[in-house]
Amino acid sequence: MSVVTEVSPDGQKLTISVKGRFDFGRHQEFRESYERLNQKPDSIVGDLKDATYLDSSALGMLLLLRDHAGGDDSDVRVINSNSDVRKILAISNFDKLFDIS
Amino acid sequence: MQAQEPLTILIAEDSAADRLLLATIVRRQGHEVLTAANGAEALEMFRRQSPHLVLMDAMMPVMDGFEAARQIKALAGETLVPIIFLTSLTESEALARCLEAGGDDFLAKPYNQVILAAKIKAMDRLRRLQATVLQQRDLIARHHDYLLNEQRVAKAVFDKVAHSGCLSAPNIRYLQSPYALFNGDLLLAAYTPAGDMHVLLGDFTGHGLPAAVRAMPLAEVFYGMTAKGYGLAETLREMNAKLKRILPVDMFCCATMLCLSFQRRSVEVWNGGMPDGYLHRIATGERVPLAARHLPLGVLSPQAFDDRTEVQTMAVGDRVFLLSDGVIDTTDADDRLFGVERLQQLFAANREPDNLFAEIEQALHAFRGEPRDDVSMVEISLLEAAHVVPSAPVYSDSGQSCPLDWSVSFEFRGATLRRFNPLPYLLQLLQEVHGLRTQGGAIYSVLTELYSNALEHGVLGLDSSLKRDASGFARYYEQRNERLEALQDGYVCVHLQVKPQGAGGCLVIRVEDSGKGFDVARVMERPLNGVRLSGRGVNLIRQLGHNASWSDEGRSACVEFFWEG
Numbered sequence: 001m002s003v004v005t006e007v008s009p010d011g012q013k014l015t016i017s018v019k020g021r022f023d024f025g026r027h028q029e030f031r032e033s034y035e036r037l038n039q040k041p042d043s044i045v046g047d048l049k050d051a052t053y054l055d056s057s058a059l060g061m062l063l064l065l066r067d068h069a070g071g072d073d074s075d076v077r078v079i080n081s082n083s084d085v086r087k088i089l090a091i092s093n094f095d096k097l098f099d100i101s
Numbered sequence: 102m103q104a105q106e107p108l109t110i111l112i113a114e115d116s117a118a119d120r121l122l123l124a125t126i127v128r129r130q131g132h133e134v135l136t137a138a139n140g141a142e143a144l145e146m147f148r149r150q151s152p153h154l155v156l157m158d159a160m161m162p163v164m165d166g167f168e169a170a171r172q173i174k175a176l177a178g179e180t181l182v183p184i185i186f187l188t189s190l191t192e193s194e195a196l197a198r199c200l201e202a203g204g205d206d207f208l209a210k211p212y213n214q215v216i217l218a219a220k221i222k223a224m225d226r227l228r229r230l231q232a233t234v235l236q237q238r239d240l241i242a243r244h245h246d247y248l249l250n251e252q253r254v255a256k257a258v259f260d261k262v263a264h265s266g267c268l269s270a271p272n273i274r275y276l277q278s279p280y281a282l283f284n285g286d287l288l289l290a291a292y293t294p295a296g297d298m299h300v301l302l303g304d305f306t307g308h309g310l311p312a313a314v315r316a317m318p319l320a321e322v323f324y325g326m327t328a329k330g331y332g333l334a335e336t337l338r339e340m341n342a343k344l345k346r347i348l349p350v351d352m353f354c355c356a357t358m359l360c361l362s363f364q365r366r367s368v369e370v371w372n373g374g375m376p377d378g379y380l381h382r383i384a385t386g387e388r389v390p391l392a393a394r395h396l397p398l399g400v401l402s403p404q405a406f407d408d409r410t411e412v413q414t415m416a417v418g419d420r421v422f423l424l425s426d427g428v429i430d431t432t433d434a435d436d437r438l439f440g441v442e443r444l445q446q447l448f449a450a451n452r453e454p455d456n457l458f459a460e461i462e463q464a465l466h467a468f469r470g471e472p473r474d475d476v477s478m479v480e481i482s483l484l485e486a487a488h489v490v491p492s493a494p495v496y497s498d499s500g501q502s503c504p505l506d507w508s509v510s511f512e513f514r515g516a517t518l519r520r521f522n523p524l525p526y527l528l529q530l531l532q533e534v535h536g537l538r539t540q541g542g543a544i545y546s547v548l549t550e551l552y553s554n555a556l557e558h559g560v561l562g563l564d565s566s567l568k569r570d571a572s573g574f575a576r577y578y579e580q581r582n583e584r585l586e587a588l589q590d591g592y593v594c595v596h597l598q599v600k601p602q603g604a605g606g607c608l609v610i611r612v613e614d615s616g617k618g619f620d621v622a623r624v625m626e627r628p629l630n631g632v633r634l635s636g637r638g639v640n641l642i643r644q645l646g647h648n649a650s651w652s653d654e655g656r657s658a659c660v661e662f663f664w665e666g
Contacts, residue, residue, distance in 0.1 A: 021436075056355070060350075064351045
């Protein structure tokens with residue numbers, strides 16, 4: 001599994017971890033990871049610790065996730081991105097939409 | 102057992118007794134039987150009746166089974182017609198020869214009915230599999246052709262839209278695969294009415310026709326608004342709003358848009374999500390990065406969209422280089438990125454600026470092991486303003502309803518000045534006067550300068566001496582953005598007056614502002630052909646218009662244009 005999800009015991013926090021290349025091939029898995037939940041979590045964390053690469057369709061998937069989580073009112077954080085991934089996020093200025101660390 | 106569809110099976114066997122025996126067995130298993138007594142007869146039968154499967158004796162008079170098998174396989178072409186050799190041969194070499202001649206299997210004499218039935222069945226399965234594969238291959242090929250044709254048509258239509266601009270201008274060099282559009286890459290360039298040049302390099306998420314389709318509205322906004330005299334900010338706002346409205350949430354367009362001004366010798370830049378572009382200052386060799394400061398187009402709502410641009414000064418011969426992420430995102434066999442550092446090494450190693458594209462292409466090829474077709478690069482250099490010859494716009498009206506004797510006055514106040522650009526409207530109004538059309542560029546340049554002088558030095562009180570050097574130039578535009586954002590009061594008035602004069606006529610433009618004015622006498626003393634960064638606006642107005650004069654301590658400017666009948 002290259003997309004792994006974990007919900008906190010109280011159901012308030014969803015963590016989605018993506019491993020390997022985060023590109024269009026992960027589209028289905030990534031969407032399902034948050035769409036299949038019965039309870040909408042308060043906050044979502046995208047953990048990119050093991051993501052080696054990110055392409056523009058992955059950026060699109062992050063936008064979809066943000067939209068699903070409530071758009072401007074959402075609380076979506078992107079954590080543990082490596083330097084390559086962080087560069088791509090920086091070029092796209094995604095730090096204006098997401099809390100990136 | 103699953104019922105098998107009856108097959109037509111050719112039996113080639115020289116022994117009449119064996120032939121009859123085999124024919125009886127096969128018929129009893131539910132198949133149609135054709136018979137031949139040697140290879141030549143078998144071949145003839147195959148030509149006429151096209152059986153599904155052949156049972157072939159190896160040793161036969163006239164033509165043996167090996168030769169017949171070879172010829173039948175050649176006739177069958179891509180269709181699989183399984184051939185099972187009937188043989189009393191036992192040594193492995195002879196059996197191998199059967200398969201080499203094109204046989205698919207063999208059956209030892211004397212015949213075992215159960216094994217024969219099983220082999221026919223297995224061969225039939227193979228035959229059907231092959232037929233399915235061929236059918237699907239042909240289907241894919243047809244779809245592929247269809248898709249290519251769709252792309253050709255889409256490209257032809259798009260080329261008409263996208264290349265209506267000035268990509269062929271002498272100061273633009275670009276490299277794009279012919280089907281870059283289907284990789285989501287988009288390159289547009291057009292002259293503004295004032296003779297500036299707008300360039301956009303964009304990169305849509307996604308590939309293929311969907312990406313190409315989305316490029317159309319963007320190109321139309323770009324060309325439409327550039328031709329009408331809108332600036333970067335208004336054009337970008339419109340493009341963002343349009344894409345936000347029509348694109349799904351996960352689709353957007355990274356883009357860098359430039360306004361290169363030959364008159365003012367500057368470049369205005371907005372970069373949303375594209376890799377750094379570079380302004381290459383030839384005199385110092387410095388490459389100033391034009392970094393992405395914004396989210397891509399189509400992500401933010403119109404209210405949240407940030408249209409702030411940066412302005413850099415340029416000298417004649419300086420170049421602006423833009424590239425798509427295909428360059429730095431190229432990966433090698435180990436998934437390593439080509440990256441910005443390698444690109445900068447190429448910059449440093451480059452001796453002949455015109456070879457840069459080729460050197461980058463070669464480096465990408467060597468890094469990746471194969472060429473890429475989704476790399477877009479463009480380089481625009483600053484020419485002497487006098488060398489720029491924008492193509493004249495084409496008008497289709499008859500000229501019978503041309504207005505020749507009128508005047509109009511506008512007063513633009515604080516909140517309007519902050520966001521609204523009145524110049525395109527004023528220009529359109531003046532374009533109704535046929536006699537002025539040939540001077541449209543000059544009139545627009547002068548109007549632009551008068552308006553920005555009134556706004557920037559008058560209403561906003563910006564000090565033009567800030568623009569003495571390159572860093573001050575950038576600071577000037579930062580201050581402009583800040584003060585404009587905070588603007589509450591003040592006004593700019595524009596009076597236009599058109600009067601007939603003999604067979605021709607005269608246009609008087611007067612622009613007034615609420616500012617402090619300036620020392621007219623001192624500014625007018627400066628030589629007309631100076632190359633200073635500041636004060637170029639005033640010189641331009643005096644060179645392009647007639648009888649330029651300032652009154653009311655510099656708060657009121659007046660210029661005239663004439664035309665002959």
